[in-house]
Amino acid sequence: MCSRCVALVVLVVALGCARETPHPISNTDALPDGAAADRVIELVARTPYLATYPCGAQCHDERVPDPTRRELVTFHAARRIAHGPAIHWCDDCHSITEPDHLVSLDGQNAISFDHSDELCGQCHGERHADWSEGMHGLSTGGWRGTVRRRTCTACHDPHAPEHIQLEALAPPRLDPRLAPEAR
Numbered sequence: 676m677c678s679r680c681v682a683l684v685v686l687v688v689a690l691g692c693a694r695e696t697p698h699p700i701s702n703t704d705a706l707p708d709g710a711a712a713d714r715v716i717e718l719v720a721r722t723p724y725l726a727t728y729p730c731g732a733q734c735h736d737e738r739v740p741d742p743t744r745r746e747l748v749t750f751h752a753a754r755r756i757a758h759g760p761a762i763h764w765c766d767d768c769h770s771i772t773e774p775d776h777l778v779s780l781d782g783q784n785a786i787s788f789d790h791s792d793e794l795c796g797q798c799h800g801e802r803h804a805d806w807s808e809g810m811h812g813l814s815t816g817g818w819r820g821t822v823r824r825r826t827c828t829a830c831h832d833p834h835a836p837e838h839i840q841l842e843a844l845a846p847p848r849l850d851p852r853l854a855p856e857a858r
């Protein structure tokens with residue numbers, strides 16, 4: 676190998692090592708050369724939108740957990756679980772021991788409310804894979820720099836995720852300043 680090639684290889688390896696992996700969902704393989712270097716995928720946090728969070732400090736630290744399936748009358752009375760045949764009760768998703776966290780199906784891993792996609796991805800693997808590639812859901816930003824990605828619950832109610840019915844809206848108003856043939 677010529678000395679210039681060696682220098683190039685060393686440079687590439689050094690740059691590669693210096694680059695931090697921003698988040699495991701980042702998929703940069705499909706991007707043009709160079710674009711991947713500046714790309715950081717940031718999940719938009721959910722917890723600021725959850726009125727009852729932190730669940731522990733606000734309530735559950737003081738309460739003895741009761742995982743019995745029952746009609747809830749005092750708190751969360753309006754909560755309805757209608758989510759396929761595999762999900763039956765709160766503790767399928769919410770951790771009993773760590774009320775500020777969700778929990779994996781095998782009960783082994785606490786999952787942050789800000790990363791609920793990890794919960795959903797256990798069953799909706801294909802959608803999760805599409806979402807990780809930016810093909811499902813919503814990401815804002817460009818090919819370079821910071822991409823802000825919404826997690827599943829920004830759009831789907833985890834408790835009763837009935838099919839989203841989108842209403843067709845009227846087309847945008849045509850710009851009257853344009854020549855008629857360009858409108």
Ligand code: HEC
Nearest residue numbers: 721725727751754758762764765767768788791828833834
């Ligand atoms: C399929 C998984 C799943 C099940 C089952 C589930 N939850 Fe949740 N829950 C979530 C996720 C995920 C969030 C975070 C929602 C978000 O990011 O907007 C959440 C948020 C909440 C919140 C706070 C936000 C809100 O919507 O008010 C409450 C309260 C709650 N759940 C109560 C319950 C109760 C009570 C049950 C059982 C009757 C239950 N959940 C069952 C997944 C689940």
Ligand code: HEC
Nearest residue numbers: 758759760761791794795797798827828831833836837838
């Ligand atoms: C334990 C497995 C499991 C987990 C975890 C799970 N789901 Fe589901 N989900 C299902 C099943 C099963 C269905 C029903 C599929 C059907 O009826 O065809 C479903 C249905 C759905 C639907 C379609 C509803 C409809 O009526 O078309 C959406 C949207 C959805 N889930 C989103 C989510 C989101 C968001 C999360 C994470 C908060 C999640 N799911 C977590 C198993 C799961």
Ligand code: HEC
Nearest residue numbers: 792795799802803806811812813825826827829830838839
């Ligand atoms: C920006 C909003 C948005 C986000 C974020 C989002 N979805 Fe969706 N999702 C939709 C819309 C709209 C549909 C219906 C159109 C379609 O099928 O693509 C849908 C459809 C689905 C369906 C099929 C429902 C059906 O009735 O067939 C599943 C399952 C699903 N999403 C799961 C997920 C999961 C899991 C995530 C996170 C990894 C996620 N979604 C993130 C908007 C979103």
